[in-house]
Amino acid sequence: MNRQYILCVFTWLLLCLPAACSLQPEVDGNQVSRDDPVLRLFNWNNYIDPRTLRRFEQQCRCQVTQDYYADNEELLAKLAAGATGYDLLVPTGNAMDALIRQGALRLLDKTLLPNLKNIDTNYLDTAFDPGNQYSAPYATTVTLLGFNREKLIELGLPVDSWALIFEPAHLRKIKGRVTVLDSQRELMAAALSYLGHSVNDTDPEHWQQAKALIIRAKPYWAAFNNTSYIRELAVGNLWVAHGYSNDMFQAAQDAQKTRRSFTVDFVIPKEGATLSLDSMVLHHSGHHPDLAHQFINFMLEGENSAELTNLTGSGNPNQAAKSHIRADIIGNPVIFPDATKLAQLEMLTELDYKHRRLLSQIWTEIKLR
Amino acid sequence: MHRQNLTKWLTSLPPMLFLLVFFVAPSLIMIVTSFRFPGEFGGLAPLSPSETAAGEVASGPHGLTLEAYRFFFSDTLYAEIFLKSFVVATVSTLICLLLAYPLALLIARSDKRYRNLMILLVILPFASNFLVRIYAWMIILGPESALNHFVNNLLALAGFPPVMLLFSPFAVLIGMVYVHLPFMILPLYTNLEKHDPVLLDAAQDLGANRWQRFWRVTWPQSLPGVFSGAVLVFIPVLGMFAVPDILGGTGDILIGNLIKDQFLGTRDWPFGSTLSIMLMLAVIATTGLAAWLARARATVSPSSST
Amino acid sequence: MKQSNLLLWLMAMLVYAFLYIPLIIVVVYSFNDSRLNAEWVGFTFDWYDKLFRNEEMLIAARNSLIIAVSASVLATTLGTMAGLAIHRYRLKVLPVLAFIPVAMPEILLGVSLLLFFLQVLNMTLGLISVIIAHTTFSIGFVAIIIRARLQGMDESIFEAARDLGATPWQTFRLITLPLIMPAIIAGALMSFTLSIDDFVITFFTKGVGEPILPIQIYTMIKIAVTPEVNAISTLLMLLTLALIMLATYFDKTILRWR
Numbered sequence: 053m054n055r056q057y058i059l060c061v062f063t064w065l066l067l068c069l070p071a072a073c074s075l076q077p078e079v080d081g082n083q084v085s086r087d088d089p090v091l092r093l094f095n096w097n098n099y100i101d102p103r104t105l106r107r108f109e110q111q112c113r114c115q116v117t118q119d120y121y122a123d124n125e126e127l128l129a130k131l132a133a134g135a136t137g138y139d140l141l142v143p144t145g146n147a148m149d150a151l152i153r154q155g156a157l158r159l160l161d162k163t164l165l166p167n168l169k170n171i172d173t174n175y176l177d178t179a180f181d182p183g184n185q186y187s188a189p190y191a192t193t194v195t196l197l198g199f200n201r202e203k204l205i206e207l208g209l210p211v212d213s214w215a216l217i218f219e220p221a222h223l224r225k226i227k228g229r230v231t232v233l234d235s236q237r238e239l240m241a242a243a244l245s246y247l248g249h250s251v252n253d254t255d256p257e258h259w260q261q262a263k264a265l266i267i268r269a270k271p272y273w274a275a276f277n278n279t280s281y282i283r284e285l286a287v288g289n290l291w292v293a294h295g296y297s298n299d300m301f302q303a304a305q306d307a308q309k310t311r312r313s314f315t316v317d318f319v320i321p322k323e324g325a326t327l328s329l330d331s332m333v334l335h336h337s338g339h340h341p342d343l344a345h346q347f348i349n350f351m352l353e354g355e356n357s358a359e360l361t362n363l364t365g366s367g368n369p370n371q372a373a374k375s376h377i378r379a380d381i382i383g384n385p386v387i388f389p390d391a392t393k394l395a396q397l398e399m400l401t402e403l404d405y406k407h408r409r410l411l412s413q414i415w416t417e418i419k420l421r
Numbered sequence: 422m423h424r425q426n427l428t429k430w431l432t433s434l435p436p437m438l439f440l441l442v443f444f445v446a447p448s449l450i451m452i453v454t455s456f457r458f459p460g461e462f463g464g465l466a467p468l469s470p471s472e473t474a475a476g477e478v479a480s481g482p483h484g485l486t487l488e489a490y491r492f493f494f495s496d497t498l499y500a501e502i503f504l505k506s507f508v509v510a511t512v513s514t515l516i517c518l519l520l521a522y523p524l525a526l527l528i529a530r531s532d533k534r535y536r537n538l539m540i541l542l543v544i545l546p547f548a549s550n551f552l553v554r555i556y557a558w559m560i561i562l563g564p565e566s567a568l569n570h571f572v573n574n575l576l577a578l579a580g581f582p583p584v585m586l587l588f589s590p591f592a593v594l595i596g597m598v599y600v601h602l603p604f605m606i607l608p609l610y611t612n613l614e615k616h617d618p619v620l621l622d623a624a625q626d627l628g629a630n631r632w633q634r635f636w637r638v639t640w641p642q643s644l645p646g647v648f649s650g651a652v653l654v655f656i657p658v659l660g661m662f663a664v665p666d667i668l669g670g671t672g673d674i675l676i677g678n679l680i681k682d683q684f685l686g687t688r689d690w691p692f693g694s695t696l697s698i699m700l701m702l703a704v705i706a707t708t709g710l711a712a713w714l715a716r717a718r719a720t721v722s723p724s725s726s727t
Numbered sequence: 728m729k730q731s732n733l734l735l736w737l738m739a740m741l742v743y744a745f746l747y748i749p750l751i752i753v754v755v756y757s758f759n760d761s762r763l764n765a766e767w768v769g770f771t772f773d774w775y776d777k778l779f780r781n782e783e784m785l786i787a788a789r790n791s792l793i794i795a796v797s798a799s800v801l802a803t804t805l806g807t808m809a810g811l812a813i814h815r816y817r818l819k820v821l822p823v824l825a826f827i828p829v830a831m832p833e834i835l836l837g838v839s840l841l842l843f844f845l846q847v848l849n850m851t852l853g854l855i856s857v858i859i860a861h862t863t864f865s866i867g868f869v870a871i872i873i874r875a876r877l878q879g880m881d882e883s884i885f886e887a888a889r890d891l892g893a894t895p896w897q898t899f900r901l902i903t904l905p906l907i908m909p910a911i912i913a914g915a916l917m918s919f920t921l922s923i924d925d926f927v928i929t930f931f932t933k934g935v936g937e938p939i940l941p942i943q944i945y946t947m948i949k950i951a952v953t954p955e956v957n958a959i960s961t962l963l964m965l966l967t968l969a970l971i972m973l974a975t976y977f978d979k980t981i982l983r984w985r
Contacts, residue, residue, distance in 0.1 A: 129688055409687075419672055428895045558749060560753065
């Protein structure tokens with residue numbers, strides 16, 4: 053073989069390396085310089101207003117980067133698979149429970165968090181984190197049903213009950229126009245609530261009943277979906293969706309903005325629903341705990357906390373934020389439920405491995421049948 | 422002689438060490454993991470009580486257990502999924518065989534000048550990224566696609582309700598076949614190319630017709646190639662998760678999807694390892710069977726080549 | 728005779744069509760001026776434009792290149808050694824170790840490496856873990872190519888060298904190496920291609936926060952399908968096409984074995 057060809061190919065191969073390294077991404081159009089410390093945030097999709105982030109970056113003279121997850125399971129799985137370097141996470145109560153027990157979180161230094169006093173005491177001192185040693189409450193959502201109001205009135209269907217997605221009598225009218233969450237815990241919680249049990253019920257008998265209920269309703273559902281139901285509701289392809297209250301709020305806003313002939317609405321089913329309290333926590337592998345504390349304190353300020361609610365319609369445990377929140381959101385009984393409604397909501401607790409395994413088996417069966 | 426030994430070790434040791442560390446050891450780890458308890462919150466429970474992480478309460482199960490295996494056999498569910506995977510693998514292999522054989526035969530019988538080019542034309546689509554090949558079928562079978570509309574129009578004429586081609590077992594099957602077809606074509610071709618045309622001429626002289634010539638002369642000789650190709654299709658299909666994940670519906674899960682879920686979703690590593698071990702055993706059983714069948718064939722027909 | 732040839736020819740052409748049409752559709756629609764991959768609207772380079780401005784995609788491409796070059800250098804070196812050793816000496820263990828990763832379902836390799844990296848090495852998943860994983864299954868491929876090349880060579884040339892008093896190292900450097908060089912290059916190109924294309928093993932061994940090309944494509948497919956996927960697919964196809972043609976130019980036996 054010709055020496056030249058060999059030389060050619062190898063040089064080409066070797067050149068790939070520096071060429072590849074020189075494929076640098078462009079710097080974000082920020083006033084912050086690249087040498088500033090970087091705060092790494094691992095957050096839900098769509099769970100912070102970019103303007104809030106920019107303001108914080110100005111204030112702390114640092115950069116904030118975000119990675120996203122769509123599910124607590126995803127967060128935990130990624131952390132278990134060795135993801136390191138995140139300063140802040142925003143897990144829901146039960147996921148936080150797992151993280152605390154694993155010893156994966158740093159203790160909070162309350163002296164750096166004077167704004168913690170802004171939080172409504174109802175949301176402090178939870179069973180997951182007594183005394184709030186590790187977490188500062190961020191936002192709340194309720195898992196419920198969102199729907200096309202006009203369409204359901206036309207079909208004469210009830211909107212305040214889980215029966216809407218579980219009873220064939222109702223489902224027949226909306227076949228193929230319903231989606232449910234692709235989440236083991238949430239769907240089981242809905243089924244258990246409908247059957248009159250607690251969402252944290254672990255009685256195998258009840259689980260089998262819930263499974264039967266779900267399998268019976270499954271043929272009428274269009275899909276198990278965690279993300280695109282927002283869009284589908286807003287454009288009118290879907291009439292009912294099982295999802296999170298802040299997503300439903302967004303769908304309602306989208307439908308309004310695009311001047312649809314229908315409105316998207318959402319209510320808490322009367323049988324009960326799950327309340328998710330998401331909190332900010334510090335992961336032990338983060339490199340900037342000081343910045344992380346700064347960020348938490350910043351987010352605990354009424355104005356900043358309100359920005360999230362105004363953007364996404366998520367519930368807000370921060371008292372000081374109330375005066376900054378839009379009137380229509382504050383007045384919404386779903387986003388800010390009163391005491392009686394609040395009593396109907398439950399938070400999910402973490403399962404031990406035996407039950408996780410059993411649930412996983414039931415979920416496989418649900419998917420398969 | 423010393424020199425001989427020295428060079429032998431010099432050349433074989435580095436790759437051997439690398440593979441021992443990064444292939445054998447991980448496999449052993451996987452086997453051991455299937456016998457452990459899952460950690461209370463994902464991952465694994467410690468093997469001994471003293472192994473707990475700082476701050477973690479030393480409670481809960483530890484050590485080795487057969488629980489994951491018991492769980493596997495406790496419900497027919499998992500056997501069902503394995504069976505389903507086997508069926509999909511078998512059907513895919515058969516379809517691949519049906520599609521590959523004519524093409525391989527044609528190339529083998531073509532003029533020597535064109536053969537390399539024709540083979541290159543077979544390999545080129547295979548050169549495209551694996552995901553791209555699957556994605557292509559998402560486009561073709563999509564609900565808005567021409568094909569879907571066409572099929573539904575036909576069905577409407579016949580009075581049947583419309584179907585969705587994508588996110589169905591049908592789509593999964595097509596995807597599996599499409600991705601693995603070259604794996605069947607190449608070994609078949611390699612085998613068919615070596616056939617001696619003289620035998621066919623002799624058969625013709627003896628009065629055999631086209632079909633008999635194929636069935637009695639070509640087919641038996643090609644069996645080693647058929648087996649090679651079959652194994653090269655069957656085994657990857659058995660473990661594949663990307664095709665059902667992208668082209669399949671919620672119920673079209675195969676064993677690969679289940680394994681992936683255990684590791685990246687439920688965080689049940691022991692059970693995921695158990696499923697992987699079961700898959701490994703299934704693969705070993707299949708290759709064993711194929712090897713045995715091939716050997717049985719070899720004793721019957723003297724001309725064997727792969 | 729003619730009739731059967733015609734039928735055969737027809738069936739074979741249909742299979743060729745089956746192989747190519749889906750890919751042609753992907754390429755064609757990458758130039759389609761429409762979000763939906765449904766009907767042709769107009770010609771545009773928009774999607775390619777969007778692609779090159781997609782920061783994450785560029786980082787993913789960079790990472791994939793780094794991984795592919797590293798893995799192919801490592802795999803070619805170790806694979807060539809393995810191929811030589813297997814051909815020359817009657818080894819029992821090495822062939823098994825090298826060839827099994829090639830034959831078994833990728834998910835098993837991915838999962839076992841994930842467990843190994845996390846439990847035993849306690850390392851953070853990242854580019855290095857992917858490089859190691861890719862090398863592991865590429866070694867076998869390279870070894871097969873090298874061995875095939877060696878099997879086709881005339882042994883007498885080595886005997887002649889030995890008779891003339893050459894040391895093993897001299898034999899290797901002056902005779903063996905130049906003779907198998909095409910196979911080595913072909914092997915390097917093949918492992919580069921395999922690395923760039925790999926999805927399953929990369930899926931399990933990659934770290935968080937470091938995008939890699941096939942995984943990016945997968946995420947795009949699952950979350951929001953836009954013709955950007957078509958664009959990146961087309962580009963990747965061109966790349967691997969060029970690589971494979973280059974590889975077959977150096978070593979035609981690639982065409983026989985896979």
